[in-house]
Amino acid sequence: GNRIHSATLWAAATDSRNDVICTSVVLASTVFGWLTEISVDGYAGTFVAVFIMWSGFSVLRDTISPLLGQAPEQDLVRDIKETVLAHDGIIGIHDLIVHSYGPGNRIISLHAEVSSSEDMMRSHDLIDRIEREIMGKYNAVACIHMDPVDTDDERVKALRLFVEEVLAAIDQSLTLHDFRVVFGETHTNLIFDVVVPFHYKKTKDLCEEVQRRVWDTDPQLFTVATIENSYT
Ligand SMILES: [Zn+2]
Ligand SMILES: [Zn+2]
Known part of the structure; x- marks a missing residue:
């Protein structure tokens, strides 16, 4: 689940874990009742019910918050910035957005600043190359907007x-x-x-x-x- 940041795999894992816990509780309360002749079924049942609800809510939250929009991981942001700025000809970047639509479905958009005195065809060629690099490196669709900056005046x-x-x-x-x-x-x-x-x-x-x-x-x-x- 962690490797591909998949909330679905985590949900499946949580489900399996819950089955183990719930079955254990039921089994334990049955054995307890059988040994001591005190019935704890009511308490055990309540515990299991509350536990399942809590766990359901946390799975729901993990699945929904990326869809509602959450801040991208700081490591990723820093890494993307470094990747783009490593190219000669890129003066700066801004408006970096990581649009995340679930695992493996990301769109990375940003504005790259280039010198206005540089040839436009060359700048565009550079931008296209960086887009392809980002696609390969982060397995995401990349969209880079080019901003000319006057560096001479x-x-x-x-x-x-x-x-x-x-x-x-x-x-x-x-x-x-x-x-x-x-x-x-x-x-x-x-x-x-x-x-x-x-x-x-x-x-x-x-x-x-x-x-x-x-x-x-x-x-x-x-x-x-x-x-x-x-x-x-
Ligand atoms: Zn801009
Ligand atoms: Zn292009």
């Missing part, structure tokens, strides 16, 4: 650093990706996604808070932030 780099500092000042756990800049005469738009931890409370006010802090430094900078939850 010094102004963009400086602005990104500035926004990262603003976010860190609000909360250390906030991260940013897909940072783009639209330069204009009277104002400049900073467009980016912010990833907040799964249980982050102040998501609603975050956009305003970021804008307020950015304006403290430069009133011509406008932020267009998309807030998203971390799935890992």
Whole structure:
């Protein structure tokens, strides 16, 4: 059951174990009653009933929670990140999701950041190769979205650093990706996604808070932030 993470095999094992326990209890109570002439059938029966119910619920929970969506194993997440980042040409990754539909049925999706100055055909070729590597390594369907990142423009780099500092000042756990800049005469738009931890409370006010802090430094900078939850 553990080797292929199969809840069904575990359920079958639990069932067999329960049969052994229940039969033993019934047998023991019969022998006890026969030896001492005190009937414990009622107690034994109640015990068996409660035990079967408890065990049924735990099997149900193990089967249903992956379908309702549970956080992927941390080892797997780390391993996938390392696999993708091991390739030259991949600057970073984000929005990694492991969609699990039961044992052996996984879809891994992620965004891979590549340099916008790299040839698009080459970047796509690289992405395709990584997809195939993930399919082979994790026995899963892989879907990688390609995000171009401007790594050459010094102004963009400086602005990104500035926004990262603003976010860190609000909360250390906030991260940013897909940072783009639209330069204009009277104002400049900073467009980016912010990833907040799964249980982050102040998501609603975050956009305003970021804008307020950015304006403290430069009133011509406008932020267009998309807030998203971390799935890992
Ligand atoms: Zn993206
Ligand atoms: Zn492709």
